[in-house]
Amino acid sequence: MGMLQNGVWTNDTPVAPTDASGNFQRAESGFRDWLTRDGAPGPDGQTGVPAAADRYHLYVSLACPWAHRTLVVRALKGLEAMLPVTVVGPVMGAQGWSFAGAFGGTGDPVNGVDHLHQLYAMAGPDMTGKVTVPVLWDMQERRIVNNESSEIIRMLNTAFDDVGARPGDFYPAELRDEIDAVNERVYATVNNGVYRAGFATTQGAYDEAVHALFASLDWLEDRLTGEWLVGERLTEADIRLFTTLVRFDPVYHGHFKCNIRRLVDYPRLRALAERIAALPGVADTIDLDQIKTHYYRSHKDINPTGIVPAGPAVPF
Structure with missing residues (x-):
């Protein structure tokens, strides 16, 4: 690196x-x-x-x-x-x-x-x-x-709300404590957790990371009884989780050995990812070719051949 x-x-x-x-x-x-x-x-x-x-x-x-x-x-x-x-x-x-x-x-x-x-x-x-x-x-x-x-x-x-940005507050004051609490767990065990599993160099470090990751995915699946993670609106908690979910089955499941379950095995989380991807402009931010190319060709210690897998087919 x-x-x-x-x-x-x-x-x-x-x-x-x-x-x-x-x-x-x-x-x-x-x-x-x-x-x-x-x-x-x-x-x-x-x-x-x-x-x-x-x-x-x-x-x-x-x-x-x-x-x-x-x-x-x-x-x-x-x-x-x-x-x-x-x-x-x-x-x-x-x-x-x-x-x-x-x-x-x-x-x-x-x-x-x-x-x-x-x-x-x-x-x-x-x-x-x-x-x-x-x-x-x-x-x-x-x-x-x-x-x-x-x-x-x-x-x-x-910051740009006075110079032409679309309305929409993804960190509303009344939900900040709950958003912060969700973010804290998601960052430690999911956003960064996939890296902790993928880059672990001992069995113990990997086991700790991968089991914490799936415990949090199970927790998020149970929590997601409505459309969004916090309250009844899209917040930064959803956005911060979304970018990991997009990469989960194409990269983290195989390349980072996060293979206890797949995103498709979590129907509520998969629906959340699809819901965000369908929002205006969001689909244009997703490039699965670049995502897979980066991980499989840049991490020679994990994938020394640099071969990029053909699948999986995902709905993004």
Whole structure:
């Protein structure tokens, strides 16, 4: 996977770092400023920058579930014209995420770089850390505002409401405590849980992760007695789960050994995924070819042949 060390790219790091017990360790996001309507500080006092059309740019991978969250909220809020997108290709090579068309990228019309790590080095010349998507880029100040997906979707939820976004609040005040509680469990055992199972390097680490994952999927299936996870409306809890569900049968079930059950064995969760995929603009954010190509060709430690399987057929 590689990383930046003092602003210089190095590929001498494992694809998925683990601790001494074989547990996958996810790196913290390094840029945490906050986009607000008027540039006021973020909810925890983060440095604020004002929302505006034609100022910001979103860098994503169509394969990445974390970046996919931002594309879903962007579509649901109608931000396509105000927040253009650049896409990296699905295969991570020696230079990490690439904008090259030969690797499925769109090129970088904003900064003209070939690889995402060059963008990070522009924003932080002495940075040491992982190079990840999504990236919310400020074209005016030529810097990264934020690269944490859970925070970017909250910014997009409200920041542009005064400059033409569609109405819709996916983090309503009256449901926040319940949304936060669902998010906490889903992140630890489902969103990140599939990675903890797939990148585990000991049997004990894998067993712990995979059983926690399916315990939470069972819990979510039982919880989903209506259309949505929290209250009677679509919230970020549904969106954050959705991008993992989309990838479950095509990737996580086989590639990450999350094979106790499939999504199709959870009728309520499958219906939730289909319901979200049918919302305006959401289907356009799903690219199963790039999703499968990324996982099966980028993770040589797990799939050394790089062969991408033909199936399964899924309703997205």
